[in-house]
Structure formats: C-alpha cells, structure tokens
Amino acid sequence: MPYIAAGVVKFQNEIFPEKKKLFGELDTGQEPGTLFITCSDSRIDPNLITQTEPGELFICRNAGNIVPPHSKYTGGMTASIEYAVAVLNVKHIVICGHTRCGAMAGALNPDSVKALPHVDDWLSYARAAVQIVNETGKDLNDEDKMNLLVHENVLLQIQHLKTHPYVAAHLAAGKLDIHGWVYNIKTGEVDSYDEDQKKFLPVEERYAKQVALVAAELSEKAGCNH
Template sequence: MPRFAAGVVKFQSEVFPEKKELFEKLSHGQSPEALFITCSDSRIETAMITQTDPGELFICRNAGNIVPPHTEHTGGMTASIEFAVSALNIPHIVICGHTECGAMKGAMNPEGLDSLPHVRQWLGYSKAAVDIVNHLAPDADDETRMKMLLEQNVVLQLQHLKTHPAVAVRLAKGDLALHGWVYDIKSGEVVAYDEASGKFEPVAERYAAEVAKHLGHSGCAA
C-alpha cells in the first residue's frame, strides 16, 4: 500500500500538471467513444492496450468479461450497459477476452470451483461456449481448446449483449457497433472478430482502413 500511496503523490505532482487541461475538460462531463467490457484480471491494462486517455473509454470489468443475457433483474452489468448506451450514447462496444484467463480455465473445469460457488454460478454464463468447444474439438490439446474457448466466449457474450433492449434499439437504428477482441498477454497481439467470416483476425487487418486513416491523421506512417 505505501507504494500505491507514493504513486498517488507522483500522479499529483508530475502527471496531473502535464494533463491539467484534459482533466479540466473532463471535470465538466464525459463523452467516451466506447464501452469496453473486459476481464477483472490485473494484467489487463485497457488504456495501455488501446493507447487511450481518461474519458475515452467507459470500462466495465468482471471475471471472464461476461455479459449476462437481459432479464428483469437489475445487476451491475445491466445497469452499466444501459447507462453507457442510452445516457452516454456511446457508438461502440468492445468485449475483450484475454489469454491465460483464470475464469475461462474455471469454466472449462467447473469441478474445481466447489469452494467458489458464486464464481461457479457466474461462469454458467459461459457454459454455451464450453459446450461448443466440447462439440467441435473434443480431442484437441488443451492449448487449442482454450484458444477456441476464449474466442467462443467473446462471441457468446456479444450475443448476450444483443438481448439488452437499449443495445437492440441502437443496433436497429444503425448507430452502434459491436466488437469482439482477444488480447494475448505474452505477445501483445490483439485479434478481432469478423462476423461476416466468423473468424478472428489481427486488429491491424480487421480495421486496416480505419487504422491507416487514423495514423495518417496522427502524422505517423501507416
């Protein structure tokens, strides 16, 4: 904890002064470009991965980057999604999974979660993804099955997301886009889901035109 306190002091004395204008602007409100749903894992640093500043991402985190299907029950994810989509009018939602995910390892082997009943119940929202892996790759090695599960879980949560009324309305209007990513902790690679092909591609390929345009505006080589 002393290290964290020292970090706050350093932020106040060194970082904040350099970004004072940004924080002054943010003190009047927020207008994030995306709702970023990812895992609670401490190794996932959203701002570092996306190179974004405060105010650009509305972030929701939980074990397994899970989005429960919509029900009449009010939960934290349901409320956060509704607020981001209906109040903040964000134009993009990203669901980002990651390698070495303990939640997905637990989903694949739920018998090891007997001492964590709430975790086990929560990971039930990923069961369909596990079933797909068991059906399509029953004899594959563990690494292949886990890679498939990480991707299938992201696709499943995107499907769950579409059951939320606020999301469904915006999708029907055509002013909201959904994105599914998987981040590789070891390599730094991020792959993105292409709904048309049903495959995951490197972000640089999936968003080639957008990336080239943005880097061009930034004065960087594409």
C-alpha cells in the first residue's frame, strides 16, 4: 500500500499538472468512443495496450471478459453496456480476452472452481466455448487447448453481446461496430477477429488502412508543430 500511495502523490505532483487541460475538459463530462470489455486480470492495462488517454475508453472488467446474455435480471455488465450504448453512444465495443487467463483455466477445468460457487456460476457463461474446444480440440495439448478457448470465448461473448436490445438496435442502424480481440501477455501482440475471413488476424493487418490514416494524421500534426 505505501507504494500505491506514493504513486498517487507522484500523479498529483508530476503527471496531473502535465494533463491539467485534459482533466479540466473531462470535468465537464465524458464522450468515450469505445466500450472496452476485458478481464479483471491485473496484467491487462487497456489504456497502456491501446495508448489512449483518460476519457477515451469506457472500461468494464470482470473475470473472463464475460458478457451474460440479456435477461430480465439486472447485472453490472448489463447496466454498463446499456449506459455505454444508449447514453454515451459509443461507436465501438471491444471484447478483449488474453493469454494465460485464469478464468478460462477454471472454465476448462471445472473441478478447480468447485469450492468457489460464485466463480463456478459465472463461468457457466463460457460453457458453450468450452464445449466447442472439447469437441474440436481433442488432439491439442493443454496449452493450445487453452489458447483456443480464449479465442472461442471472445467469439461467444460477442454473440451474447448482440442479444442486448440497445446493442442490437445500434448494430442494425449501422451506428456500432463490435471487435473481438485477444492480447498476448508475453509478446504484447493483439489479434482481432475478421468476420469476412472467419479468423483472428494481427491488429496491424486487420486495421491496416485505419492505422495508416492515424499515422498520417499524427505525422501531419507533428509537422505543423515545427
């Protein structure tokens, strides 16, 4: 805790003054363009991975980056998704899984979470992905099976996400895009699902045109500042 407290002091004395204008603007409200749904795992830092500033991502985290299908029961994920889409009017939703995911390890080995009833119940929302892996990955070793589950779980949660009324409505109206990502903790690589090719591709390949446009804009701004 002393280390964390020292970090707060450093933020207040060194970081905040440099971003005072930004936080002044954020004080009046938020307009994030993206809802970023990812795992609670401490090794995942959405803003670091995407190099975004405060106010750009509306972040929701839980064990296993799970999105329960829409139902009459109100839950934290359901309420957050509804608010992000209906009120904040986000244009993109990212569901980001990651390698070495403890939640997916628990889903793949249910006996390991039997003593954790709430965790066990929560991981039931990944059960269909586990069934896919058990059926299609019979010949895989444990590591490859886990990797397959991480990817299949992202795709399953996208299906669940589409059952939420506001998400379905905004998708139908062409006002929303959904992205499935997997972050590799060891390498820093991020793969994104390509709906047309039905497979995950490196982000730099999946978004090649968009990345090039942003790079050109940044280069132009840098030139104007000189």
